[in-house]
Amino acid sequence: MQKKRHHLPIALLDDSLSFPDVEEATEEGLLAIGGDLSTERLLLAYRSGIFPWFNEDSLILWWSPDPRMVLYPEKVKVSKSMKKVIRDDQFRLTKNAYFERVIDSCAKMDRKGQEGTWITPMMKSAYLRLHELGHAKSYEVWQDDILVGGLYGIDLGHVFCGESMFSTVSNASKFAFIHLANDLNKKGYCLIDCQVYTRHLESLGAEKMARNEFIEILQLRPNQENIK
Structure with missing residues (x-):
């Protein structure tokens, strides 16, 4: 039986250098909103299975799809x-x-x-x-x-x-x-x-x-x- 994925509110990132657990992503893979594109945050993201993807008129969106x-x-x-x-x-x-x-x-x-x-x-x-x-x-x-x-x-x-x-x-x-x-x-x-x-x-x-x-x-x- 497939485990049903729970839906938590999308995390809003602040200045702290951290991300939510990737298991908290939506079915589409959206994990968090906001934060910045600093070198440190980007490297942490990629090393954690997360990447940014957003349009010019949008807040920064962070994704971790499953499957990959x-x-x-x-x-x-x-x-x-x-x-x-x-x-x-x-x-x-x-x-x-x-x-x-x-x-x-x-x-x-x-x-x-x-x-x-x-x-x-x-x-x-x-x-x-x-x-x-x-x-x-x-x-x-x-x-x-x-x-x-x-x-x-x-x-x-x-x-x-x-x-x-x-x-x-x-x-x-x-x-x-x-x-x-x-x-x-x-x-x-x-x-x-x-x-x-x-x-x-x-x-x-x-x-x-x-x-x-x-x-x-x-x-x-x-x-x-x-x-x-």
């Missing part, structure tokens, strides 16, 4: 057509060299069923700070010296928390994601956190994981060499 969408790096799916794209050197890859351009491109992307962007100026500033401190990283995809795709996320040393990706030509974001997964696999990472389900992520090998299992993996000791 994740990818084991060694399970990334590479289609025959993508193997040909990689083999034919259709794209060139750089890593962590143009972070701000990637986040700007992600913010400008038109997405189905979504008005505006959740990558607000406040979010951008917060993630640029994380990047400067070595916690946020990007992959950039080029074609004829034009930036045509990429992704960025938070690197915890054993889990990479994917935040957003963009593509202006076919297969560019897949190219970045596949290279990310292969690199993380070589470094012994446990997971790529993809947050919530999309068909695109599922086609690349992502799968659903119970939140409590995801939290257990987050609590494993990260490899300090990986987060330098």
